[in-house]
Amino acid sequence: MKKSIIVVVLLVTFIAATTQAQTSFFSTNYSVSIPTGNTADFIDQVSGRGIKVEYQRFINRNIALGGELGSYTLYKKEENKVYTEGSASLSGIQYRYQNNYPILLTGTYFANETGMFRPYAGLGIGTIAHDKRIDMGIFSSEKTYWLFALRPELGVLYRPAQYIGFKLGAKYYQSFSGKEIDGQSTIGLDLGIVFIR
Numbered sequence: 342m343k344k345s346i347i348v349v350v351l352l353v354t355f356i357a358a359t360t361q362a363q364t365s366f367f368s369t370n371y372s373v374s375i376p377t378g379n380t381a382d383f384i385d386q387v388s389g390r391g392i393k394v395e396y397q398r399f400i401n402r403n404i405a406l407g408g409e410l411g412s413y414t415l416y417k418k419e420e421n422k423v424y425t426e427g428s429a430s431l432s433g434i435q436y437r438y439q440n441n442y443p444i445l446l447t448g449t450y451f452a453n454e455t456g457m458f459r460p461y462a463g464l465g466i467g468t469i470a471h472d473k474r475i476d477m478g479i480f481s482s483e484k485t486y487w488l489f490a491l492r493p494e495l496g497v498l499y500r501p502a503q504y505i506g507f508k509l510g511a512k513y514y515q516s517f518s519g520k521e522i523d524g525q526s527t528i529g530l531d532l533g534i535v536f537i538r
Contacts, residue, residue, distance in 0.1 A: 370533030465492035488516035
């Protein structure tokens with residue numbers, strides 16, 4: 342009888358530890374981008390053309406480290422604009438595109454250790470590739486700039502089940518000026534599905 346009680350207690354303890362332990366999570370996020378600052382000077386329209394993936398591993402119950410990869414596109418049609426490159430100037434309808442590709446190392450702090458709702462704050466550091474393009478008729482100009490970037494984030498993780506959850510977050514992407522381009526910035530509103538291990 343005593344052995345049975347010990348086995349049951351050990352089994353319950355093991356199951357409880359397994360269900361509470363979160364070692365890592367992977368998320369896929371749909372992203373809406375709001376241009377700000379210099380980015381808004383080039384394209385000032387909100388865009389829903391974004392996707393980001395994140396992987397993070399918990400180093401304790403409150404802190405997770407990992408990375409983020411993503412792609413979000415800004416687009417705008419401009420009427421009666423003049424574009425100048427070198428000694429040539431063209432006037433007409435412009436189609437402006439800015440494709441952005443963040444590659445970041447991330448750290449996240451979760452306010453509570455357990456629970457269905459876990460508010461969090463995070464920081465990302467790395468680079469963003471900004472691919473800027475202008476199309477006017479048969480003329481097209483395209484350049485890519487790699488800039489150092491920081492990305493703070495606030496959000497909440499909702500975990501209705503053991504191995505799956507959802508997250509809603511607001512991120513501010515700030516890349517810093519390079520030799521040929523001023524710093525770029527956007528606000529990202531992300532809604533993601535989270536797979537928890």
